[in-house]
Every structure is written in C-alpha cells, then in structure tokens.
Amino acid sequence: MHTKDNWVTTPVTAGLLRGALDVEHTEHGVLPHRLPARARAQCADAQLAMAESQPSGVRLVFRSRATAVELDALPTRRVYAGAPPRPEGVYDLFVDGRLACQATGTGGNTLVIDMAAGTTETRPGAVGTVRFTGLPDRVKDIEIWLPQGETTELALLRTDAAIEPAPEGDRRVWLHHGSSISHGSDAASPSNIWPALAASLGGVELINLGLGGSALLDPFTARALRDTPADLISVKIGINLVNTDLMRLRAFGPAVHGFLDTIREGRPSTPLLVISPVLCPIHEDTPGPSAPDLSNLSSGKIKFEAMGDPAERASGKLTLGVIREELARIVRQRSADDPHLYYLDGRELYGEADHAELPLPDQLHPDAATHRRMGERFARLAFASGCPFAAERG
Missing domain, CATH: 2.60.120.260 (Galactose-binding domain-like)
Structure with missing residues (x-):
C-alpha cells in the first residue's frame, strides 16, 4: 500500500x-x-x-x-x-x-x-x-x-x-431499450438490475437504454439504437405508452413499424427481440394514465392507480393486453421477411404466478428479488442454445 x-x-x-x-x-x-x-x-x-x-x-x-x-x-x-x-x-x-x-x-x-x-x-x-x-x-x-x-x-x-x-475483449454487445423496469427501478444496486444480471449470465456487454417513463417509441431513440454498434438488440415496448396514455391503437401499430424500420436501416440482420410488457394487473385491461396515490407518502409508500375506464378500449385506448396482441401480430407479419426478428411475451419474465409470490410493491415496479428472477429468466429465454441471442446466431 x-x-x-x-x-x-x-x-x-x-x-x-x-x-x-x-x-x-x-x-x-x-x-x-x-x-x-x-x-x-x-x-x-x-x-x-x-x-x-x-x-x-x-x-x-x-x-x-x-x-x-x-x-x-x-x-x-x-x-x-x-x-x-x-x-x-x-x-x-x-x-x-x-x-x-x-x-x-x-x-x-x-x-x-x-x-x-x-x-x-x-x-x-x-x-x-x-x-x-x-x-x-x-x-x-x-x-x-x-x-x-x-x-x-x-x-x-x-x-x-x-x-x-482495459482491453475491449471479444464479448458480444447487447443493446437493450425499455422502461423504468429495464432502467432498474427498485433494484438493489446497479449490477442487480435485470438487464445487467441477464448480461452477466449471457456473457455479453450491456448497453442499457432503459429510460424510466420514456420508452415511448420516440424516433430519436430508434435512431440511437440504429446508430449504436451492437451484436444483439432488444426493445421492450408497452407499459409507458399505457401509463402516460400517449397514443391510441391507430397510432401504435404504425409507430412500432416505424421504430423497427429505423433500427433495421442500420442493423438489417442483427438479432432483434421485441419484448411485450410484463404482467401489471392494474393495466392489463384498464387503460391509463397512471396516477400516484399519495395518501401514505409520509410512511414512504407510494402506489399507482389506473385512471382509465376499460370501456375506453372500444375507442382505441391501449391496455397491456391490447399491446401484447398487436406486438405479436406485427412481429409475425414482419418475420416473414425478417428471419432475425423475434418476439417474447413479457409475462414469461414476470407473470401471474410470479405476481402471486412477488407482487409489485407500488403496483407498477418490481422489487429486487423480482429483478433477479427476471434477469435469470431472460438469460434462459434469450441466450440459451436455440434462443434468439444464442451464441450460434452471432
């Protein structure tokens, strides 16, 4: 010393x-x-x-x-x-x-x-x-x-x-975009957010564009994904569009196509995984926006509520269920001409059984234990042999 x-x-x-x-x-x-x-x-x-x-x-x-x-x-x-x-x-x-x-x-x-x-x-x-x-x-x-x-x-x-x-090394680079859950809200530490855990298990370098409250299909974010060198790309789409009540179904589908088109302009054959929202009961069938319930703020407890009306789905308001159906349809349609495009239902990372065991503390965000579970699940579903990010696809 x-x-x-x-x-x-x-x-x-x-x-x-x-x-x-x-x-x-x-x-x-x-x-x-x-x-x-x-x-x-x-x-x-x-x-x-x-x-x-x-x-x-x-x-x-x-x-x-x-x-x-x-x-x-x-x-x-x-x-x-x-x-x-x-x-x-x-x-x-x-x-x-x-x-x-x-x-x-x-x-x-x-x-x-x-x-x-x-x-x-x-x-x-x-x-x-x-x-x-x-x-x-x-x-x-x-x-x-x-x-x-x-x-x-x-x-x-x-x-x-x-x-x-330090030398750069030869690990593949995984570029991920998502909401506050991908950003790491309520994770125990920066290396324990679910994308970091998944990257460690998958043996890849992470560039995390998880942007709390801001995964909104913005064109400039798509261009950032397009222009950033990466071997693997994933985009997790849905919850912020609902809890900000940003757009209707008519705009959503073309916006997703445009977002993916922009990425493909620069990365035409990079494995690209589209991930739908994880389970969030307050917005599964009820549109946004979300609003915080501040009645217990003094004790440090904030919970969110869905302020929309399920009947508003008929007029094109988005729910997580609607978004999953539309994302699955879009990926099916595009994959006919894009063999490197994949879809993952977010409920495979966190679904009903997980919610029964590890409920979302504030109705929107997972806790530290759930981040770890999601990271381990994603590693199995994305990086294992035969999966979208498997080494043989590199």
Whole structure:
C-alpha cells in the first residue's frame, strides 16, 4: 500500500467509460449520457432528460494493480417532498468480472420532487468521494458500476497504483431499450438490475437504454439504437405508452413499424427481440394514465392507480393486453421477411404466478428479488442454445 502522497490522480474521460452513448463536459468533470446530443436536442421533456442522464448500466472500466480506489463524483439524488429519504445510490466494484465490494458516496445535489404540486427544485451540493479498499494486489480489470437512479458527474479517480484502459475483449454487445423496469427501478444496486444480471449470465456487454417513463417509441431513440454498434438488440415496448396514455391503437401499430424500420436501416440482420410488457394487473385491461396515490407518502409508500375506464378500449385506448396482441401480430407479419426478428411475451419474465409470490410493491415496479428472477429468466429465454441471442446466431 502506497502512502497517500504517492497516489495517482486520473481525470475521468470517455475512454474509461462503457455503456454511455455520449459524454458532456461540465465544470466538475464529465457527465455520461445514454442518449446522444442530437436526440436530447429533439425533446425538452424533463422526465426523459432525467432518465437518460441517470447512468444505468454505465461503468468505469480500467486495469490496475491498485488495492485502493477513490472516485470523486457529484451525484444528483432525488427526494420526494413529504416522504422519508430514499436510500443512497450504490456503486458496485467488480474485479475480473466478480463483484468485490460496494460503497456509497458523500456530497451531491438534491432534486426535491413535489408529486402533489408537480414541481421540482434542485438544491446544489458539493462533490463527494466514493472509496473502495482491500482489493487484491495484482494486475486486474476493475469495473465500477454507477448508481442507476442518480445523475452522476464524474471528476477524478485516485488510486494507489497507475491505471490503464482495459482491453475491449471479444464479448458480444447487447443493446437493450425499455422502461423504468429495464432502467432498474427498485433494484438493489446497479449490477442487480435485470438487464445487467441477464448480461452477466449471457456473457455479453450491456448497453442499457432503459429510460424510466420514456420508452415511448420516440424516433430519436430508434435512431440511437440504429446508430449504436451492437451484436444483439432488444426493445421492450408497452407499459409507458399505457401509463402516460400517449397514443391510441391507430397510432401504435404504425409507430412500432416505424421504430423497427429505423433500427433495421442500420442493423438489417442483427438479432432483434421485441419484448411485450410484463404482467401489471392494474393495466392489463384498464387503460391509463397512471396516477400516484399519495395518501401514505409520509410512511414512504407510494402506489399507482389506473385512471382509465376499460370501456375506453372500444375507442382505441391501449391496455397491456391490447399491446401484447398487436406486438405479436406485427412481429409475425414482419418475420416473414425478417428471419432475425423475434418476439417474447413479457409475462414469461414476470407473470401471474410470479405476481402471486412477488407482487409489485407500488403496483407498477418490481422489487429486487423480482429483478433477479427476471434477469435469470431472460438469460434462459434469450441466450440459451436455440434462443434468439444464442451464441450460434452471432
């Protein structure tokens, strides 16, 4: 162990990051983005801006024999007015592909969200430090997974030995897009969101475009998927379209076709898996929008309700059942000319039997145990021999 005076200070740069599509330079360092600047310029929605700047699946990757690592970072943590504090974001550190330790940081901005008033306020804070010690004293590959739900500006790495970029390796790249469930809502830590667990079991590199509240068939997201080099692509479509009450059936089908057409413009033969929504009882047969029930907010309990009327399906309002039927039909139609297009019913990842055992705590989002189950299920259904993402299809 070197003395602190002999530690090596390394600015965080894009070359040390994986899982980000863009990097913004700020007064504190760099801010990873999961959508490119052109996409961000085409939508002023605050929910999307928050979601894509939260580094789900983004990690710092380098090689070193360091036994101690410090990361200076400025997170932005969410606080809900009238509710108890949320748990601080967790940083997962891997050594040669295995989880070695976890830590939380200090400092940070605070984003205060008043759900009743529909307002937000940002309270600035200071850059803090995340510390990891006791790492093995040998040359090793180190990955630091950033908190999936905290926008995080990265300043400096301090290590007790020099670092160098880790080699890229030869693992296939899986590019996934979905909603807050794919983003990692309520997962235990960034490497325990279901896509990260599935990627680990499948032996692939993850780029996660799970965007909380923002999987809305946006054309700029389709272009980001089209333009990002990847060996495997999946798109999980449905729940956000219902709980935002964004469109009707007449618009939905053509929008799905357009989304897939755009991806195929750049990735004509890449295995492409369309995933329908997991089970969500409040929206199976009842349209959106969703609205939070804040009556128990002071105890930290938020539940969501479906505000639509099942009778509105007749006028084209979307439910999860309607979306599954339409997605299955679209994939059947397109697969006649696209042999690399596949469909997965989301209820195979989380269905009625799972809900009976592991109900959705807030009626919309799974808990940590369900993330693990979904990741394990997806690995079996997608990466096993004969499945859409099997190695022989590479």
